[in-house]
Amino acid sequence: MDALTVKNVSKIYSEHKALDNVSLTIPEKTIFGLLGPNGAGKTTLIRIINQIINADSGEVLVFGEKLKPNHIEIIGYLPEERGLYKKMKVGDQLLYLAQLKGLSRADALAKIKIWLEKFEIKDWWHKKVEDLSKGMAQKVQFISTVLHEPKLIILDEPFSGFDPVNAQLITEKILELKENGSTIIFSTHRMETVESLCDHIALINKSKKILEGSKKEVKEQYRSNTFLVEHRGNHFTLPADKYQVKSQTKIEDDLFSTTIQAVNGIKGNQVIRDLVDITELYSFQEKLPSMADIFISLVKGEGDDALKKHLQEV
Amino acid sequence: MRKIWLIIQREFLTRVQKKSFLITTILVPLIFPAIIGVLVYIMKKEAESAKAETVQVVDESGKFIFENGRRFSFVPLSIPIEQAKKVYNESKDFALLYIPPFDINKPEGMIIYTKENPSIEKVGGLESILQDRIRDLKLEEYKIDKATLKGLKVEVNLKQINLSDTGEEKSSNSGILYGLGFGLGILIYMFVLVYGIQIMQGVIDEKTSKIVEVIVSSVRPFQLMLGKIIGIASVGLLQFTIWIILITVLSTGALGYFGLKMPQKQAMEEVVKQVGDENVKQAMDQQNSRINETLANLGEIRFGKIAFVFVFYFLGGYLLYGALFAAVGSAVESMQESQQFQFPITLPLLIGYLGLFMFILRDPHGSVSFWLSVIPFTSPVAMVGRIAFDVPTWELALSMILLIAGFLFTTWIAGRVYRVGILMTGTKVSWKVLAKWFFMKG
Numbered sequence: 019m020d021a022l023t024v025k026n027v028s029k030i031y032s033e034h035k036a037l038d039n040v041s042l043t044i045p046e047k048t049i050f051g052l053l054g055p056n057g058a059g060k061t062t063l064i065r066i067i068n069q070i071i072n073a074d075s076g077e078v079l080v081f082g083e084k085l086k087p088n089h090i091e092i093i094g095y096l097p098e099e100r101g102l103y104k105k106m107k108v109g110d111q112l113l114y115l116a117q118l119k120g121l122s123r124a125d126a127l128a129k130i131k132i133w134l135e136k137f138e139i140k141d142w143w144h145k146k147v148e149d150l151s152k153g154m155a156q157k158v159q160f161i162s163t164v165l166h167e168p169k170l171i172i173l174d175e176p177f178s179g180f181d182p183v184n185a186q187l188i189t190e191k192i193l194e195l196k197e198n199g200s201t202i203i204f205s206t207h208r209m210e211t212v213e214s215l216c217d218h219i220a221l222i223n224k225s226k227k228i229l230e231g232s233k234k235e236v237k238e239q240y241r242s243n244t245f246l247v248e249h250r251g252n253h254f255t256l257p258a259d260k261y262q263v264k265s266q267t268k269i270e271d272d273l274f275s276t277t278i279q280a281v282n283g284i285k286g287n288q289v290i291r292d293l294v295d296i297t298e299l300y301s302f303q304e305k306l307p308s309m310a311d312i313f314i315s316l317v318k319g320e321g322d323d324a325l326k327k328h329l330q331e332v
Numbered sequence: 333m334r335k336i337w338l339i340i341q342r343e344f345l346t347r348v349q350k351k352s353f354l355i356t357t358i359l360v361p362l363i364f365p366a367i368i369g370v371l372v373y374i375m376k377k378e379a380e381s382a383k384a385e386t387v388q389v390v391d392e393s394g395k396f397i398f399e400n401g402r403r404f405s406f407v408p409l410s411i412p413i414e415q416a417k418k419v420y421n422e423s424k425d426f427a428l429l430y431i432p433p434f435d436i437n438k439p440e441g442m443i444i445y446t447k448e449n450p451s452i453e454k455v456g457g458l459e460s461i462l463q464d465r466i467r468d469l470k471l472e473e474y475k476i477d478k479a480t481l482k483g484l485k486v487e488v489n490l491k492q493i494n495l496s497d498t499g500e501e502k503s504s505n506s507g508i509l510y511g512l513g514f515g516l517g518i519l520i521y522m523f524v525l526v527y528g529i530q531i532m533q534g535v536i537d538e539k540t541s542k543i544v545e546v547i548v549s550s551v552r553p554f555q556l557m558l559g560k561i562i563g564i565a566s567v568g569l570l571q572f573t574i575w576i577i578l579i580t581v582l583s584t585g586a587l588g589y590f591g592l593k594m595p596q597k598q599a600m601e602e603v604v605k606q607v608g609d610e611n612v613k614q615a616m617d618q619q620n621s622r623i624n625e626t627l628a629n630l631g632e633i634r635f636g637k638i639a640f641v642f643v644f645y646f647l648g649g650y651l652l653y654g655a656l657f658a659a660v661g662s663a664v665e666s667m668q669e670s671q672q673f674q675f676p677i678t679l680p681l682l683i684g685y686l687g688l689f690m691f692i693l694r695d696p697h698g699s700v701s702f703w704l705s706v707i708p709f710t711s712p713v714a715m716v717g718r719i720a721f722d723v724p725t726w727e728l729a730l731s732m733i734l735l736i737a738g739f740l741f742t743t744w745i746a747g748r749v750y751r752v753g754i755l756m757t758g759t760k761v762s763w764k765v766l767a768k769w770f771f772m773k774g
């Protein structure tokens with residue numbers, strides 16, 4: 019079953035379209051990257067899913083059900099603009115937020131204990147939030163997001179404000195949550211996070227969805243059949259009807275690095291076969307576009323063909 | 333409902349558990365009795381410790397017979413003034429009074445010599461002694477005795493009686509009603525302002541600490557707003573109740589400790605003790621009967637009804653303006669920024685407050701008073717000020733229904749602005765922007 023289905027959702031504010039007929043499918047138990055530049059409409063979409071605002075048209079299904087008020091109990095949301103009550107104690111604060119999400123008092127108390135132990139911060143219960151450092155407060159904020167064991171977790175730029183150690187800790191917890199069956203939506207423009215964590219992605223630009231699929235599919239879609247070869251000796255000739263040499267650089271002595279573009283239909287194995295006969299191979303790899311490359315070129319507004327051309331040139 | 337209840341609880345508990353709440357709740361009622369207590373104490377001490385000041389007198393007119401009183405004792409000198417000055421300078425006495433020969437129709441030339449600047453009170457005391465004596469001399473001259481003079485004094489008090497439709501007579505006392513209306517009206521005005529601003533502060537805090545988006549992903553913005561308004565109202569009611577109880581207990585205690593009775597009565601007894609004059613006794617009896625009448629009138633005022641109406645308008649006015657304060661808080665990012673909206677929304681309240689003095693207390697049943705006490709924006713202050721003067725039931729009912737409608741209306745408007753405002757940051761807010769938010773779709 020899909021955790022979330024967004025069907026033809028539009029949202030118009032007086033001056034501009036925030037979302038224009040956006041559809042998305044987020045499979046269960048995956049980490050889904052919702053990408054896009056600032057102002058693309060990501061936050062609007064997330065707020066609609068969280069029922070903070072309503073869509074003008076279209077519908078949202080959560081685990082196959084039309085969005086309804088008690089869905090907030092199975093959603094955990096960490097907004098980009100986040101904060102806590104400064105004067106409240108950590109324990110009271112978590113208890114309050116958990117109860118607002120529908121947990122009973124006893125249930126909430128038990129779960130808070132477990133999470134404080136997980137983060138080794140049991141003695142923070144009576145500390146006021148204003149006495150915590152920014153990183154410490156972020157941990158409390160993260161706990162408040164996942165405390166009610168939501169099946170769908172929405173994290174908007176979760177790593178901003180974390181030092182590398184804590185970012186690593188949070189990453190571990192996110193993977194653990196996924197193992198335990200939660201579906202996680204990341205909204206971010208940090209591509210390294212997307213590369214390492216996300217299974218699926220969607221790219222929203224100027225209120226429209228312009229790309230969606232599993233990470234593998236997307237990379238597959240934008241592969242350009244370009245190969246990077248290191249070899250000894252720079253004199254070889256490849257059949258011009260199948261290959262084109264894009265560039266060649268000298269590494270040292272007679273060790274060279276060459277970028278080769280193959281025509282469609284020629285696979286890596288074929289390229290190697292053709293190469294071993296004419297040169298001494300040191301290394302061979304297919305040049306796959308990084309998520310950052312795809313993101314930048316799509317957002318720059320180039321069409322698919324232009325994108326492929328751009329990717330070949332990188 | 334459970335969520336609104338959770339919000340109310342949080343708003344209530346975080347405020348009540350603050351040290352500042354404890355301090356203001358206990359200190360404010362202590363301040364009034366404490367001030368009264370301290371003043372009474374100082375006055376008593378001063379009266380006890382004050383010794384009569386010695387005044388040397390050179391009376392060249394020979395018209396004065398000075399009696400030593402509580403405040404001054406007099407030492408007559410029968411030497412020329414120049415010599416007397418030297419004597420005075422060597423003494424430790426308070427003053428030297430010089431009275432040259434004078435015409436009682438034109439008393440002039442009297443001088444007081446002192447070493448330091450004397451207080452106005454003391455100079456005044458001496459002056460009144462001189463004046464009294466000169467007046468007595470004049471009375472003698474015109475051949476009028478004191479008793480005749482007393483007999484000339486007339487005092488008339490109109491007894492006020494309201495004739496109701498049924499012809500039933502009810503005595504009333506506009507003085508008490510004025511005081512009651514005045515006090516209750518001001519109380520409501522202050523309560524609405526003080527707690528309205530607390531709501532606004534609370535909303536601004538949630539917005540600037542950025543917790544608001546986390547909260548509205550769990551509850552509807554409208555629930556959050558309502559929970560906050562009701563939570564703070566409960567804080568206000570609790571504080572108010574504690575104040576009333578403490579003030580009553582402490583004032584009774586403080587007055588009891590210093591052995592004071594009703595102030596006028598005490599003064600009267602004092603006078604009687606000192607003078608023992610028949611006339612004064614008569615005057616006192618008259619005064620006593622008036623006090624009794626006042627007490628009887630107090631009994632006539634239906635406090636139960638007034639208390640009910642007061643609590644109703646207290647809450648109604650607070651809810652009506654509280655919602656508007658919440659809307660303003662949601663739109664701005666600091667208290668300074670809120671100033672431009674604060675004045676316009678509290679203007680009707682201010683009009684009600686001014687109307688209380690200008691119309692309602694002067695002419696409680698006039699048409700301006702009627703409209704002020706019926707229009708929901710001014711009625712909380714106006715009707716409470718007017719209620720003591722027996723408002724017709726239909727007017728009261730109309731005013732109450734309109735107030736309920738009024739706060740539902742402002743809550744609805746405020747809710748629409750609030751739900752958009754709390755999520756907007758970095759916007760330059762104006763009335764136009766607020767209107768746009770109001771009309772924005774969910």
